[in-house]
Amino acid sequence: MADKLIIGNWKMNTRRDSGKALIDALSASDITNQPWVGVAVPTVYLAQAAECLKGSRIALSSQDVSRFDKDGAFTGEVSAAMLKDAGCAYALVGHSERRQYFAEGNDALLSKMRHAIAAGVTPVLCVGETLEEREAGRYLDVVFSQLAILSELTAGDYVIAYEPVWAIGTGKVASLEQIAEIHSAIKNWCLQNAKASDKIRVLYGGSVKAENAESILATENVDGALVGGASLDADSFRMICQAAGKLI
Ligand code: 13P
Numbered sequence: 001m002a003d004k005l006i007i008g009n010w011k012m013n014t015r016r017d018s019g020k021a022l023i024d025a026l027s028a029s030d031i032t033n034q035p036w037v038g039v040a041v042p043t044v045y046l047a048q049a050a051e052c053l054k055g056s057r058i059a060l061s062s063q064d065v066s067r068f069d070k071d072g073a074f075t076g077e078v079s080a081a082m083l084k085d086a087g088c089a090y091a092l093v094g095h096s097e098r099r100q101y102f103a104e105g106n107d108a109l110l111s112k113m114r115h116a117i118a119a120g121v122t123p124v125l126c127v128g129e130t131l132e133e134r135e136a137g138r139y140l141d142v143v144f145s146q147l148a149i150l151s152e153l154t155a156g157d158y159v160i161a162y163e164p165v166w167a168i169g170t171g172k173v174a175s176l177e178q179i180a181e182i183h184s185a186i187k188n189w190c191l192q193n194a195k196a197s198d199k200i201r202v203l204y205g206g207s208v209k210a211e212n213a214e215s216i217l218a219t220e221n222v223d224g225a226l227v228g229g230a231s232l233d234a235d236s237f238r239m240i241c242q243a244a245g246k247l248i
Contacts, residue, residue, distance in 0.1 A: 004217055004244035005159065005201055005224035007038040007061055008231025009092065019045050023052040025234035037241050038090050043078055050087030061090035064098060067111035080119035091116045093123040096165045110149040117156035124159040131166035140185055150194035160186060160202045161226040167206025169228060176219050179204055183221035210239035217244050
C-alpha cells in the first residue's frame, strides 16, 4: 500500500505560541517517519512554522493561494511564488469555507491551481457537496463539476481532498460505503477527463478523529486525510498519523 498523506488544516486558529507548541509536540513525536504529514497553518504564521519545521519531515502547507501570479497591486494577496519562498510544499485550494464565504468558483480556482503548480507548490483541490445536494442525490454531479477544472490543466502534480460539507466540523462522518463510492468515482473521473496519473491521491476530510481514522484510512481509494479540529490537538493528530502509519 502506498504511503498515506495526512494534512492538518488549522483554519483560523492558533497564535504564535500555541502554533509553535503544536509543531514542537508533533516534531518530537514518532510521526515524522511515516506516513507523509503536513500542516496547513494560517498565512501570518507560515514563516515561523517553516523555521520550527527545519530538519523535520513534516511538510508546510498554506490554506489558500492567490489567483494572481504577477507581483503588484493586489493588496492582501499572497502569491504562489511567495508561498514557495516561505517554504510551502502544499497549498489548499477551494476549501468549502473559501467557496462559501469568499464565493470562490471554478474560474478563480483554476488560476490558483495553475499558479501553485507553476511555482512548485502542490495544490490540494478540495471538493464536496452540501447536505441538500447529497439528499437530492446530486452529489456526484456536484463533485464532478468542481473537478471539471482539472481537465483544463495540461500537467502537474496535485492532490484532491473530498470533504462533504455536511461532515465538516459537525461530528457527522460519511459512512465507509459513501466514502468508497465517491473516492472511486473521483479517481475514475480523473482518469477519464483529466491528464491525471493513475497515482493521483484522494484524501478524505470531515470529522476525522483518532477513533475513526483507521477505518476511514483503510477504505479503498482513500489515500489520506485532511483533518480540521482534531489537528489542533497534538495527541489526536499524532494518533491519526499513527493509524495511517499502520496501514503502510
Ligand atoms: P473537521 O475535521 O473539523 O471536520 O474539518 C475538516 C476540514 O474542513 C479539513 O479541511
